Amino acid sequence: xxxxxxxxxxxxxxxxxxxxxxxxxxxxxxxxxxxxxxxxxxxxxxxxxxxxxxxxxxxxxxxxxxxxxxxxxxxxxxxxxxxxxxxxxxxxxxxxxxxxxxxxxxxxxxxxxxxxxxxxxxxxxxxxxxxxxxxxxxxxxxxxxxxxxxxxxxxxxxxxxxxxxxxxxxxxxxxxxxxxxxxxxxxxxxxxxxxxxxxxx
Amino acid sequence: xxxxxxxxxxxxxxxxxxxxxxxxxxxxxxxxxxxxxxxxxxxxxxxxxxxxxxxxxxxxxxxxxxxxxxxxxxxxxxxxxxxxxxxxxxxxxxxxxxxxxxxxxxxxxxxxxxxxxxxxxxxxxxxxxxxxxxxxxxxxxxxxxxxxxxxxxxxxxxxxxxxxxxxxxxxxxxxxxxxxxxxxxxxxxxxxxxxxxxxxxxxxxxxxxxxxxxxxxxxxxxxxxxxxxxxxxxxxxxxxxxxxxxxxxxxxxxxxxxxxxxxxxxxxxxxxxxxxxxxxxxxxxxxxxxxxxxxxxxxxxxxxxxxxxxxx
Numbered sequence: 367x368x369x370x371x372x373x374x375x376x377x378x379x380x381x382x383x384x385x386x387x388x389x390x391x392x393x394x395x396x397x398x399x400x401x402x403x404x405x406x407x408x409x410x411x412x413x414x415x416x417x418x419x420x421x422x423x424x425x426x427x428x429x430x431x432x433x434x435x436x437x438x439x440x441x442x443x444x445x446x447x448x449x450x451x452x453x454x455x456x457x458x459x460x461x462x463x464x465x466x467x468x469x470x471x472x473x474x475x476x477x478x479x480x481x482x483x484x485x486x487x488x489x490x491x492x493x494x495x496x497x498x499x500x501x502x503x504x505x506x507x508x509x510x511x512x513x514x515x516x517x518x519x520x521x522x523x524x525x526x527x528x529x530x531x532x533x534x535x536x537x538x539x540x541x542x543x544x545x546x547x548x549x550x551x552x553x554x555x556x557x558x559x560x561x562x563x564x565x566x567x
Numbered sequence: 568x569x570x571x572x573x574x575x576x577x578x579x580x581x582x583x584x585x586x587x588x589x590x591x592x593x594x595x596x597x598x599x600x601x602x603x604x605x606x607x608x609x610x611x612x613x614x615x616x617x618x619x620x621x622x623x624x625x626x627x628x629x630x631x632x633x634x635x636x637x638x639x640x641x642x643x644x645x646x647x648x649x650x651x652x653x654x655x656x657x658x659x660x661x662x663x664x665x666x667x668x669x670x671x672x673x674x675x676x677x678x679x680x681x682x683x684x685x686x687x688x689x690x691x692x693x694x695x696x697x698x699x700x701x702x703x704x705x706x707x708x709x710x711x712x713x714x715x716x717x718x719x720x721x722x723x724x725x726x727x728x729x730x731x732x733x734x735x736x737x738x739x740x741x742x743x744x745x746x747x748x749x750x751x752x753x754x755x756x757x758x759x760x761x762x763x764x765x766x767x768x769x770x771x772x773x774x775x776x777x778x779x780x781x782x783x784x785x786x787x788x789x790x791x792x793x794x795x796x797x798x799x800x801x802x803x804x805x806x807x808x809x810x811x812x813x814x815x816x817x818x819x820x821x822x823x824x825x826x827x828x829x830x831x832x833x834x835x836x837x838x839x840x841x842x843x844x845x846x847x848x849x850x851x852x853x854x855x856x857x858x859x860x861x862x863x864x865x866x867x868x869x870x871x872x873x874x875x876x877x878x879x
Contacts, residue, residue: 518659519657529652
C-alpha cells in the first residue's frame with residue numbers, strides 16, 4: 367500500500383514513463399543496469415516496473431548514503447527493499463558481490479548502477495567490474511540495459527529541491543556473458559548497450 | 568452557484584456534438600477499408616475519447632466557479648511549461664531558477680488572478696519574472712549559452728503561463744450588462760478555439776491540397792484553414808447570444824480567434840520541428856501533450872482578452 371503510493375508519486379513527480387523497447391516486463395530473474403546521474407535513478411527505475419515485478423526487484427544502493435538520518439533508512443528498507451553495500455572499502459568479509467548474490471537468491475531481480483556513483487559528465491563513466499563478476503556467477507540471469515533520461519535535470523547531484531521536468535526510463539534488449547568474453551569486453555558492451563538507448567538529440 | 572440557462576444550453580450543445588462525433592467515428596470505422604484511412608480514424612477515435620474527458624473536466628471547473636477554473640488553467644500552465652522546458656536544453660546552472668519558475672512564479676501569477684489584482688497580473692511575468700530569471704541564473708555562475716538559456720525560460724513562462732492565463736482572466740473583465748456571466752464568454756472562447764482546431768483538421772484531412780508552410784507543418788493547408796475557418800466563424804456567430812458581442816462582432820472575434828490560433832499552432836510546430844519531435848508529450852491519448860492541445864489557445868487568449876477589454 368505505502369509502496370504503491372510512493373511508486374505512484376515517483377512516477378507522477380518525474381513524469382517517468384517506462385518504455386519497454388528490447389524486452390517486456392517479466393517476472394524472471396534479471397539484473398537491470400543503468401546510467402547514474404541522480405539520487406532519483408534507483409527509486410524511479412523501481413517505480414516504473416509493474417507492481418508484481420517491483421515486489422521482487424531489489425535496488426543496490428550505497429550504505430553511506432541510505433543509512434543517514436531516519437527517513438532514508440526507512441525508505442531503503444521498508445519501501446525499496448534496498449540492498450545496502452559498502453562502496454568505499456570492500457573487504458573479504460563484506461564483499462559487495464556476495465551481498466548481491468545473496469540478495470538475489472533464487473527469485474529476486476536487482477537494480478544496479480555499475481558506474482559506482484552519480485556522474486555529472488554527459489557520457490556514462492566506464493563500468494565497474496561488479497557487473498562482470500555477477501554475470502559470471504549467474505549465467506542464467508538476464509542483464510537488461512536501462513537508460514534513465516532527464517533525471518539529472520529533475521534532481522541533479524548536490525541539489526535538494528527538484529525541478530518538475532519529464533523523465534523517461536527505457537529498457538533495452540537483455541545481454542548475457544558470451545563464452546570466453548573478457549571482463550573489459552563485457553563491461554564495454556554493457557556500457558554501449560545502455561548508451562544505445564539514449565534518444566538522439 | 569449560478570445555473571445560467573444559456574450556459575447549460577452551451578454545455579448541452581458541446582455534449583451533443585461529442586455524441587455525434589463518437590457515433591460517426593464508430594460508423595466510419597466499421598465501413599473503412601485501407602490501412603491509411605483506418606489509422607486516421609483510430610486516431611480520431613482516440614481524440615474523441617480524450618475530448619470527452621477534457622470536456623467533463625473543463626465543464627466541472629467552470630461550474631465550480633472562479634477557483635475551479637483558475638486551478639484547472641494553473642495546472643495546464645504547469646504541465647505545458649513542464650513539457651516546454653523538458654524539450655529545451657537547460658544546464659545545471661538553471662536548476663534553481665527553474666525551481667522558482669515552477670513553484671513560485673507560476674502559482675503567484677495565478678494567485679494574482681484569484682485575488683483580482685489586475686495590475687500585478689499584467690506586469691508580474693513580463694517585468695518582475697523577466698528580470699528575475701537571468702539574475703538567478705547569473706548567481707549560479709554558468710556563462711555557457713547564457714542568453715539562449717535565459718531567453719528560453721522567459722519564453723516558456725510567457726507562452727505557457729502568461730499567455731494561457733489570459734483565458735481564465737476573462738472572468739475578471741467588467742463588461743456592461745454582462746455582470747456575473749463571464750463564465751459563458753470563457754466557455755464560448757474555449758469552444759471556438761478548439762472547434763477551429765478540429766474543423767481545420769477535418770477540412771485539411773478531407774480536402775487539403777495546398778500546403779501553407781510545408782517545412783513547418785505539413786498538415787496545415789489553405790483548404791483546411793479557409794474551410795475550417797469559415798465554419799468556425801459561422802458557429803461563433805450563431806452562438807453570439809451567449810457573448811456580450813453583437814452578431815457582427817461575434818463574427819469578427821471568431822475570425823480573430825481562428826487566425827491567432829492557426830498562427831499559434833504554426834509557431835509551436837516550428838519549435839517542435841526544430842527540436843526534432845512530433846508531439847510535446849504524451850499526457851493526452853491521441854493528442855500528444857498538454858501543449859499540443861493549447862498551442863492555439865495560448866496565442867489567441869491574450870489578443871482576445873485585450874480586444875474584448877478595449878471594445879466593451
